[in-house]
Amino acid sequence: MTDKTRPRLLTLVIVISLAVLLVFGFLLIRRFSNNHHEQDVEEVQEIVLDDFGFPEGGFLIESEVVRSNQTLSHILSSFSLSPDVIHLIAERMQEVFNPRRIKAGQNYHGYYTNDSVPQLQYFIYEISTLDYLKVGFGDSLLVEKGEKQVTTLEKSASGMITSSLWNTMVDNNLSPELIIRIAEVLAWEVDFHRVQKGDRFKVIFKEDFVGDKSVGVPSVDAVYFVNQGREIYGFHFESDTIQGFFNPEGESLRKVFLKAPLEFGRISSRFSHSRMHPVLKHRRPHYGTDYAAPHGTPILSVGDGVVTQAAYTSGNGNYVRIRHNSVYETQYLHMSRFASGIRPGTKVTQGQVIGYVGATGLATGPHVCFRFWKNGQQVDHLREEFPSADPLPAELHSAFLVIRDSLALELDKIPFREENPV
Ligand SMILES: [Zn+2]
Secondary structure: OOOOHHHHHHHHHHHHHHHHHHHHHHHHHHHHHHHHHHHHHHHHHHOOEOOOOOEOOOEEEEEEEOOOOOOHHHHHHOOOOOHHHHHHHHHHHOOOOOHHHOOOOOEEEEEEEOOOOOOEEEEEEEOOOOEEEEEEEOOOEEEEEEEOOOEEEEEEEEEEOOOOHHHHHHHOOOOHHHHHHHHHHOOOOOOHHHOOOOOEEEEEEEEEEEOOEEEEEEEEEEEEEEEOOEEEEEEEEEOOOOEEEEOOOOOEOOOOOOOOOOOOOEEEEOOEEEEEOOOOOOEEEEOOEEEEOOOOOEEEOOOOEEEEEEEEEOOOEEEEEEEOOOOEEEEEEEEEEEOOOOOOOOEEOOOOEEEEEEOOOOOOOOEEEEEEEEOOEEEOOOOOOOOOOOOOOHHHHHHHHHHHHHHHHHHHHOOOHHHOOO
């Protein structure tokens, strides 16, 4: 090494040191800024949280089930909490949860510190599949209600009918809610009482999960059904002005019911869970809509269907019940008489006269009490939000075709279980 090279080496060392310092300083600044900005986001991705928002593995957890006749204070005292603390919890709870509504069979959990002397940190009571009560024993007592994290997954399923749609779907581990949704979409196309062996279906839908537990089917996007060799497609389409299920041509899968069973007539009493009965003079539910009209006014079937009952009871008077499809049924009470030919098994068309207004049974004056069933439950047809029965307006057709084609492609990709190598 010569004398000439020494100062150059020194310069090099200084330059390198400065560079190292700069880089290090830069890294420090980055780390610092990470701490304040980006790290929160990263942590959420890295740390797995349990149903109640606690990091997995962060606590020792003891889980129990509420036994019959167990009260909240029984349960809390099993955690060795003092009566004073239990009293305070009960007091603070009033705003978020009524402790008397605690139910046998529900789960509760104690969260303890994960160390040699575990300390109770949180108490969790599961109010329902979604809601829970959280009590925290930090510096100050925390009592709050929380909601579990719901994950929505896009799913698909298929099946071949062996006995009934219900059995086939249950065999395929599909939720009852999905079965009901599919039946509703196809209600006007498929008579599910006559679904036959060899009928097949495919479905694309969204399902909500809490952990790995299914908690609901928020939407069905597309359905394909082969009913006795006939192919039916239903594509869900939604815009600001219209939403419903449409066939590949953009026609609605739904048919409209008449708004009322009378051409003229006024609503005299609406569907109610508690109304003063005009004859009995005490409160009871009124699961129908009354239309007052002159004696003898024709009563019309609100949709195509089959008469299942045409009979008399002391309450209903002369009444007719019609099954429109697997989902909907209607009933018409207090008739003066039936129209000719109306008896169980008679096929009726929308708008067909099935009887005449009267006041038979428990009625104060001539009216028809109109009752509407959806999936076996009485509902207020005036409040039912039906999907659109209108065809798609021309200006939405191209948007629909895009959705239709992508869903059709997805449906095609779903194998039938039988074709699916296990
Ligand atoms: Zn009524």
